Amino acid sequence: MKVFLTSSIGGSYKENGKRIPCALDDSNNFLELLKKYWPKNPKCLILSSDPENQEVNDSFKFIFDEAFKISNLPLSKIDICDSRNENKLADTIYDYNLIFLAGGHVPTQNEFFNRIHLKELLKSYDGIVIGISAGTMNCADMVYAQPELDGEAIDPNYKRYLNGLDLTTISVFPHFQDAKDLTVDGLRVVEDISLEDSKIRPFYALVDGSYIFVDDNKSTLYGEAYYFNNGAFTKVCDKDKSIQL
Template sequence: MKKITYIFSGFSVEEHFGKEVSRVFQKDLKDCKNIIFIPGGMGKNSKTDKYVNTDVEWFREIGIDIENVDIFDVNMNEETLEEKINNADIIFLMGGDTIRQFEFISKLNISEKIKEFQGAVIGVSAGAINLGKISICSKDIDDGVENTKIYYGIGRIDYTFEPHFEINNGELLKSELFPASNKFKIYGITNNTALKVSNEKEIDIIKGDLYIINNSEVNIIK
């Protein structure tokens, strides 16, 4: 399998992966058996287990027969981590606390392994943010993010993503995203957007809208 990355804001409880994403997954991931989940925080808990079980069931619904499931934990040793990554077909970076997830990945010392992984990597919300070369975790008081944070991410893809993007959220654009966009381009993905990135730079829009925020302007990518 070639190096592929999938980017999402999230999935629909009603539609599961949805028709468009399911078709792509069935083509690209049909032979995948081993998956690693990286939680949106510092490790496993009952909430993580619930989401993992749901995602694995959705893969099986569309004919991707996942056999081995691992959830990375902060207590795993380096040898175990390396062995599991080497045997994996898919690495799935879950949604959750963006900064804590990145700290978790850094503590496990697996950023470079995710970056160079020759297989499929799925990034959802927090995971999508952390896969970028430059990552931005924008201010969201309701989600506990009091100030926008900009940092060097994993660098698997050569883009900076803003999940859950709303074109009508003028306050976020004006106060947070426009100033940052004068330094680097930001790609806004709506809650319905699904992207496939091949070889770090080639973006295919599976579904939904993709916006580019650059030099204090926002435009939709056709």
């Protein structure tokens, strides 16, 4: 299995409130590496982050079908797995050689993945997995589900650590370029939430365009990223550079 853990891979932009397909982000030679492992006439399955939101799921499917074509990564088939067909996943997942884990709300997606027994199904999967944002976060053995919605940061029952898909031991905090200016429930996302949580378990913060490639238990980080551990963070890689983790 080849696993791409990304913060964002581009593929669309907004114009007059409408999302328009475009080429994938090729920062840090992402497309070059992806094309190296791209199957012939791949069949792609998108795993939703919100199985009940069929309108958004269908839009996501359309956007990325077009984005892959624009990026010269054609697909022979693209489907989405959500509440409409989740009961068929165990019988169909191995028909696909490319699995796409969508972005969204981490706990919602995590609950869906548990419901469809995705962790167990992926143990016998031998294709490419691409995670985006929440999809990347849920790939870890132990997921850092950072609070992002109003009420989550101050809710004593909100679980910040969840069992994930166990495709990597690396926990990821995406969209770091935006998080530095965000607050949740009056708390600063980086200073008051992330740094405190890193005292419990370390994680890597990725800016959009950076990614981690996992192949045969070897993990390589590409692009700008930061390591959070024990209440502090340090820059560990720059754009257009790479390091072994």
